Amino acid sequence: MSRRHSVHNEIDDFEDAGLSKTEQKKAMERLQALGERLAELRTVRLKKMPISETLFVALEELKHLKAHEAVRRHKQYIGKLMRHENEEAILNVLNPLANPMLNRQMEMLVERLLTQGDPAINDAVRRYPAAERHTLRQHVRAALKEQQALSEAAELPQKKTDVVEETDAEPDHPPARKKLLTYLREIAALAD
Numbered sequence: 229m230s231r232r233h234s235v236h237n238e239i240d241d242f243e244d245a246g247l248s249k250t251e252q253k254k255a256m257e258r259l260q261a262l263g264e265r266l267a268e269l270r271t272v273r274l275k276k277m278p279i280s281e282t283l284f285v286a287l288e289e290l291k292h293l294k295a296h297e298a299v300r301r302h303k304q305y306i307g308k309l310m311r312h313e314n315e316e317a318i319l320n321v322l323n324p325l326a327n328p329m330l331n332r333q334m335e336m337l338v339e340r341l342l343t344q345g346d347p348a349i350n351d352a353v354r355r356y357p358a359a360e361r362h363t364l365r366q367h368v369r370a371a372l373k374e375q376q377a378l379s380e381a382a383e384l385p386q387k388k389t390d391v392v393e394e395t396d397a398e399p400d401h402p403p404a405r406k407k408l409l410t411y412l413r414e415i416a417a418l419a420d
Contacts, residue, residue, distance in 0.1 A: 260307030262315065265322065267291065267306065278317040283309045334412045338405065341368045342375065356415040367411050370404040378402065 247255065266277065267290045274287060286306050293299045340348040341364075349368060353359045 256307055256311075259310035259315065260303055262318065263287070263306035263310045264303060266318070267303075277321055279313055280309070283313060330413075330416065334409055334416065337412055338371070338409055341408070342372055352412075356412075358415045363411065367404070367408040371402070371408045374402045374404040 263283075266274065266279070266283075267287045269277070269287075271288065274284060277284075279287075283306070286302070286309055290299065290302050290306065293302055337348075337352060341352065345368070346365075349361065349364055352364060353361050
């Protein structure tokens with residue numbers, strides 16, 4: 229089967245949508261490109277994406293293909309599967325990861341929430357309507373408690389630091405702070 233013929237078969241599936249052939253082809257290419265972005269993700273991250281099991285298996289298979297033509301055909305197949313997925317939900321999960329400016333803004337917001345408390349929480353709730361004040365306050369409280377425990381553990385004599393190493397493998401990214409950051413990214417994605 230030639231490339232030209234397979235593209236026309238793909239476009240025929242879009243005809244009932246009422247789009248011109250050019251629009252159909254662009255939509256198909258956009259979905260295929262999104263599928264390629266998903267294929268670049270690690271398996272652990274991919275499992276958290278809002279995708280079907282069929283697409284998940286196809287994305288994993290793509291990682292193991294070596295032949296150029298097989299990779300090209302499989303990418304087209306992934307593009308075809310992407311038509312049955314919720315593109316908006318996938319983009320909402322992907323975009324916070326791909327936007328370094330948003331990541332920096334969220335890091336600064338976390339700092340503000342941890343230093344300023346309730347006034348910063350009120351500002352965040354106003355800025356992000358999807359945010360729940362109670363949930364945000366719980367995340368902030370947990371992150372503050374964790375931050376305080378880490379600072380107290382750092383002040384203890386050397387013998388007591390073994391306990392800190394067991395509870396927190398990455399001191400730069402404590403779990404409660406990470407959960408707060410994840411929650412903020414989620415509500416920021418819903419605000420767009």
